Amino acid sequence: MPRMHPTHLPEKANRSERQLFTAFEGLQGKDDWVVMTGLTVGQHVAGLSGEVDAVVIAPGKGILLIEAKTAEHVEYRDGQWFLAKNPRPTKNPLVQLDGARRSIRGFLKQRGLLHGDEPIARLVWFTNLGRWQFDNGTPHDLAFFEWELAWSDDLAKPAETVERVLAEHSAWFGEAEGVSVDPASLTAEHATDIADALLASFSAASSAADRRRARLIDERALLEDQELVLDLLETNPHLYFDGPAGCGKSWLVAVAARRAARAGRRTLLTCWNMLMAESLRELVGESPFDIEVADLNAVMLRVCGLTENPAGADDRWYRHELPERALQALAEHPERGGVLPRSASTSFRMSRACPCSWTCCAPSRWAATRRRPASCSRAMPASRSCGRRGSAPSRCRRRASWRRGSYTCGCAATAGWRRVCCAR
Template identity: 30%
Template sequence: MIPSAFDPECTPSPGEREVFQRLRDDPGTEGWVVLHSLGIAKHPRQIQGEADFVIVVPGKGILVLEVKAHHQVRRLPSGEWRLGGHPPTLRSPFQQADEAMHAVKEKLTGHGGGLGGVPMTSAVLFTHSRFAVSGPMEWHSWQAIDTVALHSRPISALVAGVLDAHRAHLASTPTAGWFNPASAAPDADQTDRILEALRPSFEFAEPPKLRRQRMERETQTFTKQQYEVLDMIAANRRCLVRGAAGTGKTFVAVEAARRFAGSGLRVLLCCFNRQLGRWLKEETAGVEGITAAHLHSYMAGLVPAARPAASGDDGFFTEELPDLALEALLERDGPPFDVLVIDEAQDLMRESYLNVLDSSLRGGLSSGQWLAFGDFTRQALYDSGGEGMEALHGRTAGEPAVFILRHNCRSVPDITFYVEATSDLDPGYAGTLRPSNDRTAEHLWWTDSEEQQRLLADRLTRLTRDGFLPEDIVVLSPLRNDQSAAGSCQDPRWRNRLVPFGSPRPGAVRYGTVHAFKGLDSPAVVLTDIASFGSAREQTLFYVGASRARDELTVLMSQNARPGFRKQVFKEKAA
């Protein structure tokens, strides 16, 4: 049955509903193909016509069946037909069926491949009335099926009887020399081609170039709604802007920095993450008055000769380098910046870092002008020494003005809802500003590393076939690159087309850790190596990784993580 379900709103006829159900449920129709409500664009009489049912019976032929559910059928002395309470018409139900049949036959003949030679006829089924005309001139008696026949015999037998009678008629007609009574048409191949000609399956997608342009346009348009926060920021010297992933914090941070610089102020725009720092620098390149960098590169610039004593010396970056940078700042005539803008501030809440920022800002953190953005409930991936935002509050004279961004302007609705369902967001999103793209976040479950690598390669291939450029895709993992699915991928399709974040290449997909991509986003994200889903840190990593996706999200998760994942999701739904 094509369509497979009856839609009463589109076709309210009770007769068609009954015929549909009988054809669907009759065991004798096994192997048949039935097209219901087949539109006919090129109709011999009407601008647009329709065939109630086109029934393809292997080995017998094609029947175009017109269904009439009227309780009374009359032909008046004037020659007009009156069906139920409808106005009289000269056009008989048999003419309707015959016209639809010829339109279908013309379509199949034009399709080629000998389909025009498949036996085809029409019939009318009166589902609610008696219809018995003796020796009709204008139609064959076997082309009429009435309510008595419908309720006394299986519908498969009635349809087969019509086609058998038609074949017998063709065999006895001298002008039908083309017909071979021994023919078993349509066979399986012809049935497939009939279906392809009459109601083909198809799938069209938005051209990739236009889709990319639309996505960029959507993002730019919706983030403009964050300008109202910028107006409030301008009226307060010390501001804290909170918001979950995707609410436009980084956009507002960059725009605020531009506005400050435009008024002649010297601005330090900084963050913790190296990749985000690089992006901030590129985004503000050429804007006079803005110094954009991740904090460690800023500190290294203050003391270019400083080097860690040994590789892996974490203390150098958390204590020694900040101390050296602080000394260099104190030797200056004064702080180098008038305004401080911090993105992903929750990752910089360490006293040694705040000392550097305090000495970099005219008036310091206590009375200077600063603006901090952060997701203070779910995105603190880096160890800040346990001090949290209290470390910043303790340096501030009076409470900063607090603003909250609640609408997700990064991700399409399905990804936004998915992030909410899998995370403890407080507060959560007030809504999403982008329209749906009819794609859902997808889970792929793996049992071992080989299966995960195969699933990853299959998914990357599918994404590129769907129109995503390799440069539009990132693969994120909670593991180090050399331990991740992307870093160890041996699939020949993608082995040489996966590159780390630090080595981008045209035509290649970038991969790296969730940590390294924090604060950034991408049209398509594949989150891999989710081996368990229980601890708060695992859930935080998952939240940060999943929320990077703008238009497409795929999660590769171990079967072992399924119980913990389900517990989290259903807990959220229950709440």
């Protein structure tokens, strides 16, 4: 069996190309032959590009370029070709093969792989027409030889057809003046070198260090408005961003989380599901700082002191029972919320706080509890949004409004003060 390239025909291959592939694929005793189908000629000397339906490299015989035609009617008159009864002439298939032959010959010569006397013949193969249907009105035409045409009958004997055409080519041009033809110069090793040159391949892959470097470059190349967003996070306790998929929300929240971690803050980057969490881990990358990426369900389970969701958990568990348990656990154990949250999904909320304990949970309704120790000097903002206006401590100099939820603010004698916010 000859060396076939490609080993399987692409889906776009037409009927004649498939017929040729099947015919050559079943050849026996031609293990040193190379058959290339659908060879693209990018370095074409007579146009921008071209294609050869099949190239057969037969050691000791020569190289044959094949143009396959599926037409069920062909007519050649006045030097023009008419296929499928089309009144307009089509491209001359033999001229197409001439351009491909010059291109391949020049390509191989540039690489020192062609001695100059290897025979390179051409053949137009009509796979839907039999030889008995061929009526040559002008035998021995000056434009081409009759042996440069093959028919559907020849599909049953492809090796014999190739050898016959190459033999006729060598016999004729071997007698021509100024033309040197020596089939023996095409040895099996030489044929392999030519095939490898025509079928050159390459591969490229980035390393982990390359990806880290690219990530740093991307971070430095943030657009001005993205930089503005990141700067806003330094001065705004709560920001809400909404936008279509692919606009950069996840990238922004990942950069913000890395910045917070580098600043020495214990950082949690959270989202709605495990798939998104995995994506965020890739965006954040490896970090020596205190930064964790977890989906919201895992965060709530941890706050409740659970290791997994109960078997058979339904929508009510995820939307109501688990969030309520998490809120209750936070009320009883505020220290379990000692993280700085980030949440991301198709749209996400990002929250910033001072180094006090903090947590945020629940997919459809969310709540936050923060307790400030006596040593914390930052002022607590009061809220004016839900109708229940909270009273801020006397040293609270800032006022902020919350779009969703209720808010309470007050002083306690020992622990400083506490804030609770729950969505309606």
